[in-house]
Amino acid sequence: MQPARVAVIGLGRMAGTIDDEVVGYPAITLPYSIAGACAASARLELAAGCDLLPEKRDAFGRRWGVAALYDDWRRMLAAEQPDIVAICTRADNHAELAVGAAELGARAIYCEKAIACSMIEADAVLQAVASRSLPFNTGCLRRHDNRYEQLRDLVTEGAVGRPQAAVHYAPSSLMHGHIHSIDTLLYLLGDPKVARVRGELRPRDLDLTSNRLDADPSAVYELETDTGVYATTVAAGSWEFEVIGSEGSVRTYANGAEAGRRRSVPAGERFTTTVAAPLEPLVPASATLRLMEDLANALAEGRPSREGVERAHHATEACLAVAESHRRGGEWVELPLGNRELYVWHV
Numbered sequence: 001m002q003p004a005r006v007a008v009i010g011l012g013r014m015a016g017t018i019d020d021e022v023v024g025y026p027a028i029t030l031p032y033s034i035a036g037a038c039a040a041s042a043r044l045e046l047a048a049g050c051d052l053l054p055e056k057r058d059a060f061g062r063r064w065g066v067a068a069l070y071d072d073w074r075r076m077l078a079a080e081q082p083d084i085v086a087i088c089t090r091a092d093n094h095a096e097l098a099v100g101a102a103e104l105g106a107r108a109i110y111c112e113k114a115i116a117c118s119m120i121e122a123d124a125v126l127q128a129v130a131s132r133s134l135p136f137n138t139g140c141l142r143r144h145d146n147r148y149e150q151l152r153d154l155v156t157e158g159a160v161g162r163p164q165a166a167v168h169y170a171p172s173s174l175m176h177g178h179i180h181s182i183d184t185l186l187y188l189l190g191d192p193k194v195a196r197v198r199g200e201l202r203p204r205d206l207d208l209t210s211n212r213l214d215a216d217p218s219a220v221y222e223l224e225t226d227t228g229v230y231a232t233t234v235a236a237g238s239w240e241f242e243v244i245g246s247e248g249s250v251r252t253y254a255n256g257a258e259a260g261r262r263r264s265v266p267a268g269e270r271f272t273t274t275v276a277a278p279l280e281p282l283v284p285a286s287a288t289l290r291l292m293e294d295l296a297n298a299l300a301e302g303r304p305s306r307e308g309v310e311r312a313h314h315a316t317e318a319c320l321a322v323a324e325s326h327r328r329g330g331e332w333v334e335l336p337l338g339n340r341e342l343y344v345w346h347v
């Protein structure tokens with residue numbers, strides 16, 4: 001099978017250098033960058049790259065052996081006709097580039113998270129990508145990590161009984177960070193829809209009357225899914241997740257480097273308690289490699305990708321609903337979000 005040809009827009013950290021930052025960090029399984037994933041896979045060929053800055057183009061070309069380098073992404077897509085376009089710029093142009101790539105004939109898209117800074121932008125991405133049925137994955141990497149997949153499979157197969165609550169632990173920014181936390185909570189629960197959200201931004205008196213924030217604030221939230229599960233974030237800890245069910249729980253530790261499971265057992269005549277239950281050992285695999293190969297395989301097999309633009313759009317909507325709740329003094333906000341102009345900048 002021919003490898004899928006990948007063209008990257010934005011030749012910075014996520015495109016090609018972020019692997020250097022996480023050497024020796026067990027939460028991340030290398031390769032982490034898009035270029036690193038292409039180099040490690042027979043299913044992917046790194047065909048071209050584009051950046052506005054000549055020094056970024058030179059460094060990327062030298063490190064990854066790419067000769068087809070451009071300063072204009074439209075020119076690159078027209079000349080290279082790639083199978084997969086990987087959008088690795090910062091968020092203020094994700095939506096413009098995703099819509100443009102779809103309109104210029106991309107067959108599949110990787111877009112860094114979050115896909116947009118407002119729901120108007122996110123709606124445009126959804127329309128452009130869904131109307132063409134393009135395989136689409138984002139940088140919400142945990143849903144492509146086999147350690148999280150193992151826990152999700154346990155939850156969806158009923159190993160914790162009926163899921164009742166899900167918790168994320170870490171202080172985090174709203175759009176850069178909580179797009180990950182909300183996406184991962186939903187993933188672990190089997191991808192229910194968010195029914196309603198409430199939250200607050202920090203500092204608590206942050207003014208959002210202009211409906212626009214040109215910074216990404218810290219945030220906390222609570223949400224309810226359409227399956228009746230309560231989920232929340234605790235602004236402490238190191239990016240850990242927990243799903244608590246009627247008959248047990250699963251829990252990650254140390255940003256996913258470790259995990260555990262507990263199950264309920266009877267304890268005497270009156271009580272139940274929980275005991276540790278072993279997890280099948282597994283070899284961690286690179287989430288970036290898996291998600292990029294998923295795009296290539298989705299193309300080859302004519303099937304949807306693992307994440308899809310609808311899930312990326314929905315997680316973005318839930319994040320922006322947290323800001324809308326703050327704007328309304330902490331009220332519960334039902335989805336779909338009415339205020340589609342609300343804009344929150346992020347990297």
Ligand SMILES: NC(=O)c1ccc[n+]([C@@H]2O[C@H](COP(=O)([O-])OP(=O)(O)OC[C@H]3O[C@@H](n4cnc5c(N)ncnc54)[C@H](O)[C@@H]3O)[C@@H](O)[C@H]2O)c1
Pocket residue numbers: 009010011012013014015018050051052053056071073088089090091093112113114139140141176347
């Ligand atoms: N999923 C993850 O784990 C993860 C990790 C790191 C970063 N990210 C995300 O990746 C994105 C990029 O972050 P980064 O730290 O790699 O950024 P970066 O600043 O290192 O790189 C972005 C590059 O995009 C280029 N660029 C901007 N507009 C362009 C355009 N129109 N055409 C061509 N090039 C353009 C810039 O010149 C820059 O070199 C962000 O959205 C960030 O949130 C995700």
